[in-house]
Amino acid sequence: MTRNTTYALDIALVIAGILVIWQLLHMGAGDVAISSPAATALRAGELLASPGFWPHAAETGLALLYALIIAVLIGLGVGTLLGAHRLSGAVAEPILVALYSLPKITLYPVILLVFGLGLEAKVAFGAIHGVIPVTIFTMNAVKNINPVFLRTSRVLGMGPMQTATHILVPATLPEIVSGLRVGFSLTLLGVIIGELFASHRGMGFLVMRAIGTHDVVTMMAVTLILAVAAVLIASTLLYIDNRLHRRV
Amino acid sequence: MTRLAWIRLAIVFAAFAVLEWLVQSGRISTHTMIPPTAMVTELWALLASGELTGDLVQTLSNVAIACLLSVTVGFATGAGVHAVPRLRRALDPFLTTYYAVPFFVFYPLLVFIFGMNNLPMIAIGFMFAVVAMIINTLNGLDKIPRVYAKVARMHQMGRLATALRVQIPAAMPNLFTGLKLSVAYSFIGVIAAEFILAPGGLGYAISFAYDNFDNETMYALMLFILVLVTAINMTLHSIEQRLLRRQGL
Numbered sequence: 001m002t003r004n005t006t007y008a009l010d011i012a013l014v015i016a017g018i019l020v021i022w023q024l025l026h027m028g029a030g031d032v033a034i035s036s037p038a039a040t041a042l043r044a045g046e047l048l049a050s051p052g053f054w055p056h057a058a059e060t061g062l063a064l065l066y067a068l069i070i071a072v073l074i075g076l077g078v079g080t081l082l083g084a085h086r087l088s089g090a091v092a093e094p095i096l097v098a099l100y101s102l103p104k105i106t107l108y109p110v111i112l113l114v115f116g117l118g119l120e121a122k123v124a125f126g127a128i129h130g131v132i133p134v135t136i137f138t139m140n141a142v143k144n145i146n147p148v149f150l151r152t153s154r155v156l157g158m159g160p161m162q163t164a165t166h167i168l169v170p171a172t173l174p175e176i177v178s179g180l181r182v183g184f185s186l187t188l189l190g191v192i193i194g195e196l197f198a199s200h201r202g203m204g205f206l207v208m209r210a211i212g213t214h215d216v217v218t219m220m221a222v223t224l225i226l227a228v229a230a231v232l233i234a235s236t237l238l239y240i241d242n243r244l245h246r247r248v
Numbered sequence: 249m250t251r252l253a254w255i256r257l258a259i260v261f262a263a264f265a266v267l268e269w270l271v272q273s274g275r276i277s278t279h280t281m282i283p284p285t286a287m288v289t290e291l292w293a294l295l296a297s298g299e300l301t302g303d304l305v306q307t308l309s310n311v312a313i314a315c316l317l318s319v320t321v322g323f324a325t326g327a328g329v330h331a332v333p334r335l336r337r338a339l340d341p342f343l344t345t346y347y348a349v350p351f352f353v354f355y356p357l358l359v360f361i362f363g364m365n366n367l368p369m370i371a372i373g374f375m376f377a378v379v380a381m382i383i384n385t386l387n388g389l390d391k392i393p394r395v396y397a398k399v400a401r402m403h404q405m406g407r408l409a410t411a412l413r414v415q416i417p418a419a420m421p422n423l424f425t426g427l428k429l430s431v432a433y434s435f436i437g438v439i440a441a442e443f444i445l446a447p448g449g450l451g452y453a454i455s456f457a458y459d460n461f462d463n464e465t466m467y468a469l470m471l472f473i474l475v476l477v478t479a480i481n482m483t484l485h486s487i488e489q490r491l492l493r494r495q496g497l
Contacts, residue, residue, distance in 0.1 A: 007337065010338030091259065095259070101481050103451075106469075106473050182347075185345075186347075189352070192350035193352055207356070216357075219357065226353065227349045238341065
């Protein structure tokens with residue numbers, strides 16, 4: 001067997017292992033607590049086929065997209081400034097790390113008070129989760145650009161625009177994609193937590209409604225759809241990330 | 249204190265001063281935000297009255313249990329997986345994408361299974377923290393230079409002696425990063441869980457205050473959590489710095 005087929009087989013075995021543990025948990029806890037993998041997958045298929053599901057998925061997707069755009073724009077801007085100016089970077093880094101490890105959920109009431117109930121609150125909550133990792137990664141990427149690259153661009157008489165497109169972007173891209181990957185995970189977490197409370201639309205709301213009616217299968221099916229979607233997007237970003245890092 | 253630390257302190261103070269001014273001058277309504285000085289007075293009153301003690305003890309003990317469990321289980325799992333390269337390679341993509349799954353959605357399910365007590369909160373804190381410990385254990389073991397293993401073999405050290413006297417000290421910086429993240433993630437997990445649905449604890453106290461439009465208590469508690477978590481993180485950070493310096497890094 002080649003290396004790649006062994007790898008694919010190993011991954012399949014891990015997935016099979018997860019399914020077996022899930023089935024065992026189902027057998028131990030019963031239908032009232034955990035639905036079986038088969039039943040959950042069936043229900044997820046039903047949901048995906050029903051027209052009532054898609055507005056909720058679109059709502060979550062839209063909130064995630066807006067939050068990501070805000071987080072990335074602010075993160076790239078602030079990160080570049082902090083990375084370019086050494087003193088501000090040194091002052092800001094521990095503050096950023098401290099903010100990163102705070103339980104931001106405690107701030108959710110403030111967000112609700114400021115933005116009211118609805119899409120804006122979810123977007124804001126997602127963005128404050130995602131913006132810090134993007135900032136930290138961008139800052140380090142800009143800080144660690146090889147000074148020889150910048151000197152070369154000056155020697156070659158490149159303008160600021162050319163320096164940006166030919167030097168800065170290619171040199172920082174791998175780290176920025178890493179930041180985007182971490183930022184994506186946290187933004188999604190923020191948006192979903194936002195939807196768990198005080199929301200009338202979205203995947204988080206579907207989970208909460210299913211819990212309210214003790215509909216375990218639906219709850220787990222929505223969770224499964226979310227998890228699979230999240231893992232697929234994260235894997236794609238991971239793949240791009242690895243390729244960019246190998247290229248440099 | 250270094251010059252950088254003074255600048256940092258000044259920035260934090262300035263941020264609070266601006267907030268104080270914005271609220272005092274009426275630019276932000278008191279229905280949305282209360283002045284930081286009012287938060288401090290209210291927090292002082294809460295702490296002095298002993299109202300908080302029960303919630304505080306509950307939250308801290310849940311965090312401590314979740315953290316202890318995730319560090320021990322995470323380390324053991326990491327070391328075990330590291331010993332089987334094939335398993336490790338297959339698990340890698342799952343470990344890296346783990347945090348993309350918003351598994352707070354499992355929390356209500358855990359309440360349903362375990363009942364309304366401390367177990368679901370500890371479980372969420374554990375689920376959130378354990379993978380960070382596994383990843384950092386793997387990274388730490390990866391970074392041990394090959395020559396260390398050779399030296400251990402030359403001195404005819406046994407498996408246990410090699411682990412205790414060579415591998416663990418060499419992997420210490422990463423193990424400590426894992427510990428630090430486990431503490432932060434246990435806090436996030438437990439407080440978020442308390443916030444969603446719980447019989448008590450600091451997160452619950454905040455959501456209770458929010459539901460009752462009790463802004464003073466809510467902001468006082470938020471300030472308390474921010475200060476508490478920042479203090480713990482800074483303590484761990486300074487221990488880490490000392491550890492790194494001792495290793496000559």
